[in-house]
Amino acid sequence: MGNPVTDSSAALELAEAKKFVGLHARHMGLRTRRVQDTLRRITALHGDQPGSWLAEWSRLAEEHQSRGRHQAAADHYNLARFPCADTAAKRRAEQLAAQSLRGLLRGPRHGRRQTLVHEGREVTVLFRPGPRRSAPLVVMMGGIVSLKEQWGSLLAAVPRAGCAVAIADFPGVGENRLPYSRTAGQVFSAVIDAVGGDCDGDRTLVVAPSFAGHLALTQAPADPRIQGVVTVGAPLRKFFTDSRVRDEMPRITRTALERACRLSPGALDAHLSELALNQDQLAALEIPVHYVASLRDEIIPTAEWRRAAALNPRWRVHAFDDVHGSPHHVVQTRAIILSAILAHAGRPRAARALGALRPLLPAARGGRRS
CATH class of the missing domain: 1.20.140 (Butyryl-CoA Dehydrogenase, subunit A; domain 3)
Structure with missing residues (x-):
């Protein structure tokens, strides 16, 4: 038995x-x-x-x-x-x-795998140039439970919008050998360095959901090439500093974080407390930030983004009545991301048109627009 x-x-x-x-x-x-x-x-x-x-x-x-x-x-x-x-x-x-996914990379114009070395560790990215060499760059990074290959469709979609695109795994995930740490956000700059010869890396938009959004926001003040961030449910401060919030995180989240940080069980909480952004950092960000928030998020407390938006007028929060990642509002979230990419590509009219259309898009069953 x-x-x-x-x-x-x-x-x-x-x-x-x-x-x-x-x-x-x-x-x-x-x-x-x-x-x-x-x-x-x-x-x-x-x-x-x-x-x-x-x-x-x-x-x-x-x-x-x-x-x-x-x-x-x-x-x-x-x-x-x-x-x-x-x-x-x-x-x-x-x-x-x-x-x-290598089957989709049929030649330089369809994209390529490129491995860089940062702090002695290999990081492999998927890259596809834009329609011209002067096209701005979009760097995409998923979160702690997804591989970069999940975002393979962006290798075609982003260049059609007018930008080059580089897709990387989150630290400690897939082909990113770096551990998740306070300095791991530097990998965004390393990716820009690696592909910048084939696009305008000086104009980079970062699309980074969840914990990757946290890393993007830690690195943005240190790298002026990062000119905007789009994120979905990123932890900022309270998740890292409030023990009650950490205690209530799903077991799957804790397991994935331990793996990404390369830590044994029991060592995670002390490590996470070192990752929090302080209020001065949030207030001092001088780039536009699009933050997709979920009002019923079981991982990220609403205080995270409410406080950031109050501190910094450049934050635009898109709040949905949904759970973490707003899975019932995928169409709306994609519209927010695409609108930001179009604006970054120098197509403001197309971006505004898509932005005007977004409130009309229906939510999937189980979620409501707010």
């Missing part, structure tokens, strides 16, 4: 993972019915046997790969290693996600 306490804990852990990945899949544009069918087949979070998390998502990834659906294969391998690659099998899924 199994241990009732252990069995109960495993069931809760699996239920939490299913809840979070169901919401995360919305951002990836995956079909809700197919995701739910897969989640129903999964009976174990760990291991690699049929019915396990890794096996079921990997099987779907292999199907897509066999049909030449490179982006879909990468997306499903991304889910196979969710929330982080903490086993050899999940690290293999992470590698397969990167290999899958």
